[in-house]
Amino acid sequence: MLDRATPETEAQPTDAPRPVEFRGAGFAPGGSRYSGWVALALVIAIWQLAGSAGWVNPLFLPAPSAIAVAIYKLATSGALWQHLSWSIMRIGSGWFIGTIAGVIVGFAIGLSTMARGVGITFISALFPIPKIALLPLLILWLGIGEEPKIATIALGVFFSTAISVYSGVDAVPRNLIRMAQSFNVPFHAIVRRVIWPGALPSILAGFRITASVALLLVVSAEMIGAQYGIGAFVLQAGNLMQTDQLLAGVVILSLFGLAVGKLINLLEARLLHWR
Amino acid sequence: MDLIADHISHRFGALDVLDDVSFTVRAGEVVAIVGPSGCGKSTLLQILGGLLRPGKGAAELRGAAPAGSLNPLTFVFQDFALLPWNTVEENVAFPLLHTGLSAGERAAVIDDALRRTGLTDFASAYPKQLSGGMRQRVGIARALAVRPAILLMDEPLSALDSQTRELLMEDFVRLLADGTMGAVYVTHNLEEAVRLADRVLVLSRRPGRIREIVTIPMTRAERGAADARGQLAELQGELWSLIRKEAIDAEREVQHA
Numbered sequence: 001m002l003d004r005a006t007p008e009t010e011a012q013p014t015d016a017p018r019p020v021e022f023r024g025a026g027f028a029p030g031g032s033r034y035s036g037w038v039a040l041a042l043v044i045a046i047w048q049l050a051g052s053a054g055w056v057n058p059l060f061l062p063a064p065s066a067i068a069v070a071i072y073k074l075a076t077s078g079a080l081w082q083h084l085s086w087s088i089m090r091i092g093s094g095w096f097i098g099t100i101a102g103v104i105v106g107f108a109i110g111l112s113t114m115a116r117g118v119g120i121t122f123i124s125a126l127f128p129i130p131k132i133a134l135l136p137l138l139i140l141w142l143g144i145g146e147e148p149k150i151a152t153i154a155l156g157v158f159f160s161t162a163i164s165v166y167s168g169v170d171a172v173p174r175n176l177i178r179m180a181q182s183f184n185v186p187f188h189a190i191v192r193r194v195i196w197p198g199a200l201p202s203i204l205a206g207f208r209i210t211a212s213v214a215l216l217l218v219v220s221a222e223m224i225g226a227q228y229g230i231g232a233f234v235l236q237a238g239n240l241m242q243t244d245q246l247l248a249g250v251v252i253l254s255l256f257g258l259a260v261g262k263l264i265n266l267l268e269a270r271l272l273h274w275r
Numbered sequence: 276m277d278l279i280a281d282h283i284s285h286r287f288g289a290l291d292v293l294d295d296v297s298f299t300v301r302a303g304e305v306v307a308i309v310g311p312s313g314c315g316k317s318t319l320l321q322i323l324g325g326l327l328r329p330g331k332g333a334a335e336l337r338g339a340a341p342a343g344s345l346n347p348l349t350f351v352f353q354d355f356a357l358l359p360w361n362t363v364e365e366n367v368a369f370p371l372l373h374t375g376l377s378a379g380e381r382a383a384v385i386d387d388a389l390r391r392t393g394l395t396d397f398a399s400a401y402p403k404q405l406s407g408g409m410r411q412r413v414g415i416a417r418a419l420a421v422r423p424a425i426l427l428m429d430e431p432l433s434a435l436d437s438q439t440r441e442l443l444m445e446d447f448v449r450l451l452a453d454g455t456m457g458a459v460y461v462t463h464n465l466e467e468a469v470r471l472a473d474r475v476l477v478l479s480r481r482p483g484r485i486r487e488i489v490t491i492p493m494t495r496a497e498r499g500a501a502d503a504r505g506q507l508a509e510l511q512g513e514l515w516s517l518i519r520k521e522a523i524d525a526e527r528e529v530q531h532a
Contacts, residue, residue: 178326179356183346183370183421193369197360274360274401 062244070248079233084252086228087218090146094153095214102158102210103203106165110199111191116166123162131156132220139225149221156217157210164206168199201275204268211260215253230256276338276347276424277301278459283322283332284482285315291482292318295332298476298485300425302338303454305495307468308461310478310486311518311525316461317429319483323459324348324427340424341455345374349423353430355410357402357417364389364398367416374421384420392416392446408439415446426458432467440467447471448495465511465518470498475514480521480528487517 044064050056051063058066074080108115109123131152138148172195180190222231230249237245278300285293292315300306308316321327323334325348340347350356357366367388371381389395392412402410411431418426432440444467451458451471462468468475469491477487491510497503 175352175354175356176358179350179352180369182324182326182348182350184373185370186373189373193372194358197358274403 059241059243062247066244067247067251070244071251074248083228083230083233087230090149090153091214091218094150095157095210098154098157099161102161103165106162107169109166110169123159127159131217135221135224152221153214153217156213160210160213161206164202165199168202169195171202172198201272204264208264215257276336276340278323278425279335279337280323281333281335283329285318285322285330294482294484296483296485300457300459303457305451305458305460305472307472307475308459308478309465309468309475309514309518310483311480311522313481313525314478315481315483316478320427320429320459320461324350344422344424346370346421347424349418349421349426351414351418351426351428351431353433355414357410357413359402362399362401363394363413366413367420370417370421388416388420391419407435408443411435411443423456426456428458428460430462433463444470465514469507469510477514477517480525489514
């Protein structure tokens with residue numbers, strides 16, 4: 001059909017101003033301060049309702065109030081602190097040893113050609129091994145005490161730390177290093193004043209990962225061979241079908257993880273305020 | 276103190292970048308280096324400043340550094356190269372920390388450098404809080420703090436808008452006015468070259484060779500006068516005629532690469 005002129009009576013006014021259609025919405029998610037807490041409260045409320053109304057068997061999923069009571073009893077009896085203090089000691093020692101070693105090796109790989117050649121080969125080969133699989137071997141080497149558990153955590157933390165440190169060193173803008181060299185700044189000062197602060201965002205991001213790795217490994221190690229510790233407590237509760245206690249342990253682990261995350265947030269806010 | 280490029284050649288892998296470049300920057304002289312993209316201007320500057328070892332030839336210094344100079348060859352970078360975790364004052368202090376100056380002497384030098392670049396009120400600001408022009412002023416203040424004999428400037432204004440460029444160009448003219456400090460000024464901008472340089476060194480397309488050295492026949496102070504504009508524009512046209520064909524060839528070469 002040929003183009004046809006629109007009858008004059010139906011003509012649209014083309015010269016009248018009309019708003020430009022807005023097309024820039026979306027793709028900019030913003031954070032809401034309370035929505036997360038509201039959603040969490042809602043889920044807990046529904047869970048509580050399901051428990052109180054008898055919709056769910058408390059043996060399989062105790063109500064939040066029962067878990068809170070279990071936590072309260074654990075706290076007042078002193079058992080919570082006993083288990084928690086063992087876990088914190090193991091995590092703290094393992095994380096500290098693994099982090100120190102990882103930072104040293106990571107910097108060596110980031111700064112030295114020889115260390116890079118050797119270090120990356122070893123890290124690539126050993127990093128994928130689930131570290132908990134080494135616990136029996138470490139028990140053979142180090143005995144049945146705390147050492148193998150701490151060593152397992154340290155190993156898990158070491159590899160992630162070393163990787164995040166040398167990635168961070170690699171990511172320091174080369175122009176900053178050249179700038180420092182152009183002013184004849186000595187090597188140690190370039191490392192301290194340019195490379196260390198430049199790599200710090202990546203190192204702190206690594207801390208976040210290693211904190212989770214340490215938590216995962218401490219629970220696993222305690223489940224395999226420990227009398228005290230949150231992992232051991234959760235396993236014992238499961239064996240005795242004490243699901244309120246089991247979930248109390250899980251909640252404590254979650255709170256511990258949150259506290260560590262908060263601590264890293266504080267560190268980031270303090271050390272990376274310039275970003 | 277003179278800076279000498281002595282038969283410098285350089286290649287990156289199979290790519291010849293510079294071929295037998297020789298010239299001398301005399302004490303207090305400003306030499307601009309212009310040429311088509313990829314002709315090796317920045318590479319030459321890095322070799323002159325000791326940040327890159329040349330394949331052949333050498334960069335040499337002749338004569339004593341001026342009294343009190345802490346770093347005779349000092350760079351001003353295109354991307355400013357400021358430490359983002361340091362304040363303006365700390366950035367200016369950075370090259371002084373290992374020079375043996377006492378804290379009092381350091382503070383005096385920093386105050387002077389900040390004052391000369393108009394940054395005194397911004398001493399405690401972080402780079403992210405500053406505009407591009409102010410960041411480059413920090414780069415200049417940091418360079419001035421070590422009292423250089425020769426400034427090595429790698430397109431220091433190319434990341435800035437035209438108004439800021441104009442303001443900083445005025446700053447450069449003022450800082451270089453007394454002739455105590457020389458400069459090698461790498462730029463794409465021919466207007467900057469004729470405004471600032473005593474001589475303009477024109478490089479050919481890659482591998483960069485010296486094609487021509489054009490002397491600007493007036494002092495920097497004279498170039499500010501209104502009647503000098505015509506002559507400067509003529510010089511600019513002359514430089515452009517030297518570069519134009521090679522710039523076109525270089526651009527095509529880059530696109531085909």
